[in-house]
Amino acid sequence: MDKVYRWMLPCLLGVAVFAFWMWLFPQDLNYQEQNQLFLFTWDYLGERLRLPGGPADWLSEFLVQFFYWRWAGAMIMGLLAVLLQRAVWRAAKHAGVPGHASAYVLTLIPSLLVLVYQGDVEVLLSYPVALLLAVSLCPLFIKAGWHRLWLLPLGCWLIGPMVLLPLVVSVIQGRRWADFAMVAFAAVVFYVEYRLLAQQYPLRDALFGLNYYRLVESLPALQWIIPIVCGVVILLCSQRFSLTRPVPAAVIVLLLIAGGTAWGVSRTYDRDSQETLAYDWLIRNRRYGEVLRRARKYQPRNAVSASAVNLCLFLEGQLQEHFMEYYQCGTEGLILPSIRDNLSDSPSAEALWMMGMPNITLQYSFDLQESIQNGRKSGRFTSRIAECNIVNGWYDRAVRYLDILEKSLFYSKWARERKRMIQDESLVMADPYYSYIRSVRFKDDFITNYNALDAMMAILYNQNKNNFMAAEYFSVWQKLKSVEEK
Amino acid sequence: MTMKTRFLLIAALLIVSCTGKTVLSDQLPDIYPDYIGVTIPVGIAPMNFNLPEGYDRVFVRVTGSNGGEIKCRGSYAGFPVRKWHELTAQNAGGTLSFTVLGRKDGEWTQWRDFIMYVSDALLDDYGITYRKIAPGYTTYSRIGLYQRDIHSFKEEPIIESTLTPGQCVNCHTPNAADPSEFLFHLRGKHGATLVQKGSEREWVTTKTDSTIGNVAYCYWHPGGNWFAGSINPVRQCFWTGHTRTIEVFDLASDLVIVDARDYSVIADPRLTTKEYLESSPAFSPDGKTLYFCRSVAFNVPAEVEKVKYDLMKVSFDPETGALGEPETVIPASGQDRSIAFPRPSYDGRWLMYNKADFGVFPISHKESDLWLMDLETGESRPIDEVNSDFSESFHNWSSNSRWFLFSSRRYDGLYVQVYFSSIDSEGHCTKPFVLPQKNPRKFYGSTLYSFNVPDFTSEKVHFDTRGVYETVFSDERIKASVKE
Numbered sequence: 001m002d003k004v005y006r007w008m009l010p011c012l013l014g015v016a017v018f019a020f021w022m023w024l025f026p027q028d029l030n031y032q033e034q035n036q037l038f039l040f041t042w043d044y045l046g047e048r049l050r051l052p053g054g055p056a057d058w059l060s061e062f063l064v065q066f067f068y069w070r071w072a073g074a075m076i077m078g079l080l081a082v083l084l085q086r087a088v089w090r091a092a093k094h095a096g097v098p099g100h101a102s103a104y105v106l107t108l109i110p111s112l113l114v115l116v117y118q119g120d121v122e123v124l125l126s127y128p129v130a131l132l133l134a135v136s137l138c139p140l141f142i143k144a145g146w147h148r149l150w151l152l153p154l155g156c157w158l159i160g161p162m163v164l165l166p167l168v169v170s171v172i173q174g175r176r177w178a179d180f181a182m183v184a185f186a187a188v189v190f191y192v193e194y195r196l197l198a199q200q201y202p203l204r205d206a207l208f209g210l211n212y213y214r215l216v217e218s219l220p221a222l223q224w225i226i227p228i229v230c231g232v233v234i235l236l237c238s239q240r241f242s243l244t245r246p247v248p249a250a251v252i253v254l255l256l257i258a259g260g261t262a263w264g265v266s267r268t269y270d271r272d273s274q275e276t277l278a279y280d281w282l283i284r285n286r287r288y289g290e291v292l293r294r295a296r297k298y299q300p301r302n303a304v305s306a307s308a309v310n311l312c313l314f315l316e317g318q319l320q321e322h323f324m325e326y327y328q329c330g331t332e333g334l335i336l337p338s339i340r341d342n343l344s345d346s347p348s349a350e351a352l353w354m355m356g357m358p359n360i361t362l363q364y365s366f367d368l369q370e371s372i373q374n375g376r377k378s379g380r381f382t383s384r385i386a387e388c389n390i391v392n393g394w395y396d397r398a399v400r401y402l403d404i405l406e407k408s409l410f411y412s413k414w415a416r417e418r419k420r421m422i423q424d425e426s427l428v429m430a431d432p433y434y435s436y437i438r439s440v441r442f443k444d445d446f447i448t449n450y451n452a453l454d455a456m457m458a459i460l461y462n463q464n465k466n467n468f469m470a471a472e473y474f475s476v477w478q479k480l481k482s483v484e485e486k
Numbered sequence: 487m488t489m490k491t492r493f494l495l496i497a498a499l500l501i502v503s504c505t506g507k508t509v510l511s512d513q514l515p516d517i518y519p520d521y522i523g524v525t526i527p528v529g530i531a532p533m534n535f536n537l538p539e540g541y542d543r544v545f546v547r548v549t550g551s552n553g554g555e556i557k558c559r560g561s562y563a564g565f566p567v568r569k570w571h572e573l574t575a576q577n578a579g580g581t582l583s584f585t586v587l588g589r590k591d592g593e594w595t596q597w598r599d600f601i602m603y604v605s606d607a608l609l610d611d612y613g614i615t616y617r618k619i620a621p622g623y624t625t626y627s628r629i630g631l632y633q634r635d636i637h638s639f640k641e642e643p644i645i646e647s648t649l650t651p652g653q654c655v656n657c658h659t660p661n662a663a664d665p666s667e668f669l670f671h672l673r674g675k676h677g678a679t680l681v682q683k684g685s686e687r688e689w690v691t692t693k694t695d696s697t698i699g700n701v702a703y704c705y706w707h708p709g710g711n712w713f714a715g716s717i718n719p720v721r722q723c724f725w726t727g728h729t730r731t732i733e734v735f736d737l738a739s740d741l742v743i744v745d746a747r748d749y750s751v752i753a754d755p756r757l758t759t760k761e762y763l764e765s766s767p768a769f770s771p772d773g774k775t776l777y778f779c780r781s782v783a784f785n786v787p788a789e790v791e792k793v794k795y796d797l798m799k800v801s802f803d804p805e806t807g808a809l810g811e812p813e814t815v816i817p818a819s820g821q822d823r824s825i826a827f828p829r830p831s832y833d834g835r836w837l838m839y840n841k842a843d844f845g846v847f848p849i850s851h852k853e854s855d856l857w858l859m860d861l862e863t864g865e866s867r868p869i870d871e872v873n874s875d876f877s878e879s880f881h882n883w884s885s886n887s888r889w890f891l892f893s894s895r896r897y898d899g900l901y902v903q904v905y906f907s908s909i910d911s912e913g914h915c916t917k918p919f920v921l922p923q924k925n926p927r928k929f930y931g932s933t934l935y936s937f938n939v940p941d942f943t944s945e946k947v948h949f950d951t952r953g954v955y956e957t958v959f960s961d962e963r964i965k966a967s968v969k970e
Contacts, residue, residue: 043932200630200646202955216651340625359731363624363724370625375648377934392728396898403931445727447787456726 006104010082013108017115018078022071025274029073030281031121035214035342037377038065039407052193053126053160056133057211060125068379068410080125081111084132088234091138091166095173096238102250103237105257110135110230112261117222119268121277122214124374127223130159130212134166135230141166142173148182153189157197160209161190165227169234214374272300279308280346284380288312299327306333308347310476319472323479330484331477337450338364342371342378353384355469356440356460360448362388377404379411386418391437395422440467454478508587508594515586515597517563518927522600525908525916527609527889528574529637532565533602533919536927543589550577550604562925567638579606603916605908607888611636611942614891614904614921615644615658615665618935621900624722631658631670633947639924644949645670650958653677657939658947659713661706662771662832663885665947669713671702676958681746682949683710688749691963693717696753698738705768706746709804714743714767714776723787734847735786735793739763741778743807750969754809757800763793765846768828769802776802776809777828777837779846781819791844794819797828807969816859816866826854827880830861831887836913837861838881838890841868849879849893849902856881856892858913871915872907882941891940892918902936 021029038044038061048058067073088107114128137155144151148167155163167186171179194206201210208219275298282291291312299305309326310333313319327333336348349364362385369381382401389398398418405415421427429435443463448456454477460470514522517535526533537544546563549555554576556569563586573582581601587594613635619626630646647655653674661667669681677700678689692701692715701715718736725731741757741764744750757764757778766779779795786793796817801810818825818841826840826848837859840848848854855873859866872878874896881892890909893902897920905918921937923929 199951200643200649202649202651204955205648216648338624357726359724359726359728362731366620367625370620370627372627373651375628394728394899397900400898400901400931400934404934441728442726445725445729447733447790448724448726449787 009104009108010085013085013111014078014082016078017081017111018074020074020115021077022074025269026070026074027274027277027281028118028121029067029070029077030284031277031343032064032125033067033073034284034378034380035372035376036061036064037379037382037404037408037411038062039404040409041407044407050197051210052157052197052206053130053162053209053211055157056130056159056162057124057126060129060211063129064125065409080128080132081115084111084114084128084135087132087135087138088230089237091135091142091169091234092237094139094142094238095169095234097240102246102253103239103241105250105253106233106237108254108257109233110226112257113222113226113229113264116261116264116268117220117226119265119270120220120222121273122218123220123223124212124214127209127212130162130209131165131227131230133159134162134227135234137163137166138169138234141170144170149185152182152186153193156186156189156193160211161207162209162212162227165231169231172231172235173238211374214372216373271298272302272305275300276302276304276308276343279305279312280343283308283311283347283350288315292316292318295326301327301329303329303332303336304344304347307336307351310334311347311351314351314469314472319476323476328480328483331453331480334473334477334480335453338367340367340371342368342373349384351469351473353388353437355457355473356437356442356464356467357448357456358388358391358437358441362392379405379408383411383414386415387434390418390422390428391434391441398422440464440470454481508596511595511597513597514600515588517586519920519930521602521919523602523917524919525603525605526574526919527605527607527906527908528578529571530574530609530906531636531638531922532567532570533922534562534564534924534926536562536925537586537588541588541590545587547585548573549583549585551580551583552577562927564924571637574604577604580604605888605916607908607910608886609636609884609889609906609908611663611885611944612946613637613943614940615660615943615947616904616940617655617657617938619938620934621902621936626654629655631655633943634921635946636921639922644947645951645954649951649954650674650676653958656702658941659704659706660941660943660947661710662708663883663942663944665943665945667706667710668947669704669706671700671704672958673700673702676961678958678963679704683746685948687950689957689963690749690966692742692744692749692751692966694751694753694966694968696968697742697751697758698740701742701744703766707769707802707804708771708773711746712743712804712807713746714741714769714778716741716765716767716778718763718765721787723790730850730852732850733787733790733845734850735790735845736763736765737786738783739765739846741765741767743776743802743809744966745807745969749964749966751966752807752809752969756809756812763795763846764798765795766827768830770830771832771834773804774802776800777815777830779825779828780812781824781846793846794822794824794844795826795846796820797825797839825857829882831883831890831909832885833887835861835887835911836909838869838883840879840881842877847879849877849895852877852895852899854879858909858915860913867913869915872905872918880939884942885944889942890915891942893937893940894918897930900936901930901933902938903930904937904940 048054063076085107198206279291295309306329336345345364349361353361365381365384369378386398386401402415402419405411457470457474460467516538521533544563545559547557550573554573558565583599583601585599587596615633617631619629631644634641653672656671658670667683671679679692681688693699699717704713704715706713718739723733743752763781763783768777777799780798781793781795784792796819797815798812799815800812823841824844826846828839830837839857840854841857842848842851842854854877856869856878857866858869876896878894883890891904891906894905904921907915907918909915
């Protein structure tokens, strides 16, 4: 019975986490995938290995590329949650003699806390990967004794500051005064590695992990709370204690954990942000009708969601008649001005591309990619940049981006096809997509001006009456403008 | 099968595999980068090159006109650094002859030999500095100042944007290639100008009540007590066509002189007018003249194509900081052209500048070329030896003024690379070569960075990153004042 229980719990956890990502928040997987571009090159590997925590980061980016397939992403997340739970239990067994199975329930806490933390979409997968590796190192650190003198610098390079977790667990578990010297040694190791490998980063960032969180100048509390909780759970589970009614206790603890997780998820998974991410994900996958269905139920009141919904309305042939049935926020809700973040302009860039403004699309796509704060590239945006260059006939430039994409897993085939295409101009012209955009794009060269975007739409329509999108957007722009002016 | 038979069979197989037919071609090899006929300095990093795609093996033999030989083979031509240096030293003033064989689809081709000239003009600077930035638009994720040893392939960061998140690192400006005095400006919420003299480092806010902002693009006075800087809120806009993408322009632009001893600012009303845009300052090597560019101000971006800069100069008294009356050196606007980045050679013989159709950011102008002015005769000419059909923009002189570098977009029209050329006493320039890389096609074909505002550095730049983050974000600054 005990054995069944010990396997059932992680299986339940894995299934729950899989379902969580597969059906509740698949847009987050898309967001993670589109904010990195894993390349199978030595240079890419070398770049990651140069930093403390780089190997864990490389491993996590390798995994994140599979988020291109929603089911694979959900499976990876489920697997990581289970592995973390198993690692915590294994660490607890090495740290002492665990008591009754009721303690086993506690091992779910780190995995579920990570799930809660991942409601913040800027948390990188490097974080749970580093945490998993750190917990997995606990048994080794507990047994290692003075071998920790070389394990610590190695671990610090492998997983970053998360290596403090196995060190602290081993020190507390050992209860030897001499072990506390290891903490001082850890401080020296950190500083030396910082000066050697990360001196182009603030010391503060290096101390809290360079690769755990996408945004700079931010340190979410859960980032350091989770490893502490993890250590506490390991030490708690390693204690022998007996309960008079262990089974009800386990059930109560399980219910408390489930309730706490649900509460945590409701706090960290912001509905507006999630809906906005979902629109972007659905537009990427050309599921325009689904965006409208979601928006009818609930639409965030922000310009990004408005621009996404308006684009989908047009593509579903409903813009003119139905746009006022959805949330609107003036002309910005039709096409956003250039905003320096890695999401907001995404639906607008899509609309500008389809309308025949490849240069502004190029600008928006480039800025979207360059706004990824940890300096990563994006397969999705790089592809669009390459396409803009193809439409402009700048094949030399396009090749550079296609070469990069060719070294990825999921964009490689697409890039190879485009490379073949640009060898022969007739193939480019035969492509319905590119030839259409070439046919509707500006014929004259003049400087763009966001404030005169409606005039630019009018120019597009006047030079090619087949450009219905420019006409409809122009018309709706005028209506929204008059509403704004009133 | 006897041992003897086996041996004979293996020997026959080896002979067959090693004696593939070699096709002799009377064409020059199509190498990348185009190093055929370039002039190089002694001790430059090995001029490695690639054959076109499809060639999986290359064999190269280099022989010097004064003796010496090195060979290399591999997937690209990569020469060992030490042997290469020895060969170039042995052949200073002579030539290096390259015999190149390439293998494609199992068949070897040997092309006509080509030569490189080894100049007897020294290039003894340590290396170059540059800013690496993704070219194009308004946002950047990673940006940084770097130094590259031009005698090897070693590149090191001076400062990267990861150290000062959210702040844009502007260009590194040494005093006549001497890194013991340098400055750079950080743009952003915690913007400041860093001035480092020897081991002393100061963070300065150069904005005063009388000026429109912080200095951005600077040039040191040769004496080291002053630097001139343009204050220019830069903006970008975008074209709709498929011949050009971006236009960079100044909303306004003034020129000030900063006393680097007490950070007092001379804001001369003649160089801080609203009617004119003043930019691109550069002192003459004797320190008595300040060159700059000036255009009538127009309503930008609507009238951006009307902004055309003349080359101007004004006398400067290094003792008092007094400025004379501005004079026009080249009235480019009258010729419907625009001048940018005047850079006098440090020996006072030449003045190099950019000429484009309009504006003061020639990097985004395909028609922008390098021009050379003879400061003895006042005559100017386009440097056809180095210009291309694409944009040539920022340029600078080596410490001994026998070499110059410039940035060019000739590779693909977008990504900027650094090129080198030498100049003789008559002003003749040699065919330029791109900054050597270990595997050039791989490097230049895959990098997503442009090499921005390159300059020589006579020594390695020493910049300690410790405390930079704390100081920048503390906003503790020396505040510049207006000079009485």
